[in-house]
Amino acid sequence: MGFDFLREPELPAPRVGEAQATRLLATHYGIEARLESLGSNQDENFLVIAAGDRTVGVLKIANPAFTAVELAAQDAAAEAIAHAEPSLRVAVPQRNLDGEVATEVTGLLDGTAHVRLLPFLSGGTLVDMGYLAPAVVAGMGDLAARVSCALADFRHPGLDRALQWDLRFGHDVVQMLASHVADPTLRERLCTAAADAWARIAPVAHQLPRQAVHLDLTDANVVAGAARRPDGIIDFGDLSDTWAVSELAITLSSVLGHCGAAPTSILPGVKAFHATRPLSGAEVDALWPLLVLRTAVLIVSGAQQVSLDPDNAYLTDQSHAESRMFEQATSVPMDVMTAVVRAELGLAEPPAALTGSLIPELDVASVHELDLSTTSELFDKAPEGVLGEHFRNGVAVAAIEAGATLVVTRFGEADLTRAPLLSQDSPAVVATGVSMWPAAPLTLVAPWPGEIVRRDGEFNLRGTEFELTLTGAEPTPADTVTTGEPLATVGAGGWTHVAVRPVGAPVAPAYVTAELAPGWLALSRDPSPLLGLPESSSETTSNLLARRDESFARVQEHYYADPPQIERGRRHYLMSTAGRAYLDMVNNVTMLGHAHPRVADTANRQLRRLNTNSRFNYEAVVEFSERLAAMLPDPLDTVFLVNSGSEASDLALRLALAVSGHRDVIAVGEAYHGWTYATDAVSTSTADNPQALTTRPDWIHAVESPNSFRGTHRGADAARYATDAVATVADLVAAGRPPAGFICESVYGNAGGMALPDGYLRQVYAAVRAAGGYAIADEVQVGYGRLGEWFWGFEQQGVVPDIVSIAKSTGNGYPLGAVITSRAIADAFSSQGYFFSSTGGSPLSCAIGLTVLDVLREEDLQGNAKRVGGHLKAELTALAAKHPIIGTVHGMGLYLGVEMVRDRDTLEPATEETAAICDRMLELGVVIQPTGERQNILKTKPPLCLDVAGADFYVAALDRVLTEGW
16 A cells, blocks of 8 residues: 555655755756746645746655655556546656656655656646636536546556545544644634534445546646636646545635635536536535535644644645635535535425415415515615615505505515625525514414424424424414414514424525525425415526527527526616626616616606607607707707617618718728618627628728727827828729718727717818718717716717717617708608608607606716716726726726726737626626727726716726736
8 A cells, every 4th residue: 555644644745955956857857947946735846947937847856755656656647637638738747868757866855755857837727816717617627527537447556545635534634633723713613514524425435436536636736728728737646546526526625715706606617527527416415525524624734734844835825725715615504505516417306395384274365475576566666775674564564454464475585675786795685484474463383293492582393304493473382382283473564484494404594695595495495385375486597598599599699608687677786586786887778777767657658648650740759859959059950760779870871872972981990880781881890790891892981990099090199090081081082982971989989988089070070071971970879978078979079960870878778769960961861752760759769768858957967977987987097007907998977998908018908808807797796798899898888877886886896806816
């Protein structure tokens, strides 16, 4: 047998200086290089750095306690994995000058030292990455599964060893080394956790398959390649024959040491492992207890090593992460996390419904089930802000006053009244029991015989199978009851909470997070059947996404790979069915804010009165058109009403083509204008259409994107963009193809809200008009006060267009757009026949459009955009001084863009980073998306009702992401 830690529990790392190691490298490998100590728990490792500061290898000096046959097993295992998984990078040892894999050296340490030279895998390990995204964790799980499969049939005598890291001996190791932990409270916790874990592992141990296991595929030994994808493996020093599931438990335990990690952060790794190397039922049951045991072993082992090797900085550096692993691993009961894992893998079995009755002869028809979910109509006209307990009690009382004899909530429902509006953490909102409010005094009876246990304002009825907990009720004085005997009384209108769990299951909090809910609910029981009500049920978001893909064209993408299900909005917040509120920083469609009551009331009132097409004679279309025309400078006095921004800009182009008699149009590079044939033709952004530059019709002529940050002309030279555009107009005229029009966003939206160079539109408009064409201002995104300082974007340029297209804000989410032009241009369009839009200009759309204008003025949302937007830009600019990845902050008002770069000199766009940042921001409660030609700009265009608290929350979340990682 090889090394046995249980017989030799002291294993200090060998002491070899850099000078000694340098001589070893030169003598046995013929390599002259600089060495830099890496540190290790039990070995001695050095980076090999060649000329030009190129890291070319790792010199590894094994602890003399390990035998040659053990090291040979490690080298053979590395070869086996490299052969079985050629897409993985494996640190297979290089041969020395004598052609040997390992070099035996005597006189260096006590005993024979074995020296090996391993290749350096570029990319870096995950240990210093900070936050680990779900995709990275999934990659770790996949890598562990592939290694497990590659080693499934690997046999070698060097696997016969007993390491302290082998979780078969984990409980013994904790007991043996716990005395090295100085803190008595922590020591007791470690021993208790290890004992509890072993109590769950031991009964299934004989069912756990054994094989060769790397046993240390942690963040310190997994190397990430392109796009942070884990694909490299180093350090086979812990290779052993042990339980196969240990590979996954040890790999994922290291995830918990990273900032931003929670117990459920391991789930992508579990799912990825299971997809390649399916876990048995016993392995699933053992997985989380093994992970807990691993974290306890790390801490006691670290404490022992510090006592043996107090100057080993590597141990000190690791201690903080290891403490965090243990705290996270023990923050949730093991049975709960096991149930969470089972649910994630689709292995959960629905529990049988409860039998018995708490309230005999209850008239179920008179029971009112209180819907507190995101979709509940209770919230349609609810007060502003977090609703809370007062709101819940109020609606319960209202239901009683309306005739209900009993009001009850739903088991397993995400209660929106408990969701804070601004929170970086997932809130505890999912109910693990039900609440009741009776209209009259109520006696509850025992649904089964049992013992009464009282504690801290609640009491339990403990039967042979289940334990019922009542809070807020007055219990019977008896110590035991039989079925049907009085159990407790509840006063009229009083509140009582009912929870049921199997005997021995952990006591569930009344509310838990959505992430942990599958585990807690699996260990609870729905009390509804005890009230004569059916069990609660709900559809999952994943099922909804599957249904969407079956019926909804997939080219109509959704935000995020794994999006929350959003069913409610309010002001600048979006609410998911999981009861999470998100700060909406991207939704420029709902300018006034989501679910504005004035807009909703207008729509309701108008739909009850009339909704038809604009060829009928009614007042709203006239009033709305008058209001719009009055908001624009002369000669823009005539309005066309349509349904969307695409239709508005399409019509604007048709006007220019028809009235000018020309067929060519000038558009701006890297721009997006819509999805119709004409607006797609003038959309030049390859981010929206990868073929945009190769599929433009010959009548479209694109001028260079006037990007003063990263374009051809920057800074003061940005004025040359106008000169170049004017030259394009002149070239078209000279070629006998004078332009019909020039279309451009007044502020450059696709570049993240970037202002055009001063004087740009003035010069280009003049050239186009001189050629007989028309100036079209696309104000679909920028108009309606979003800039704060100016109501219309073209005002910032000091020009007046010939044709203006608007939408998005116009209807606050209702499909409404418009084109405003002069009477002369509008009348000239009659040569094309008549224009008609079925719902553009309908009574409903006009009534909504008028209400939007009223609210915009009365709530001073343009002023708010200026004030809050100014504050937000200042805070984001300050953030840029802290984080070099922020290249600049574009825009003004609440039309901003945070541009991410890898290098401020080269301006290399941080495209992948921006996408990952957006995903991490969602985890922290912020909805934000990439924009721009390079998809490296945070599109910051929230509803104009955004307040300072929301702006600060956005900045704080972004600061956290850029600090911790993404």
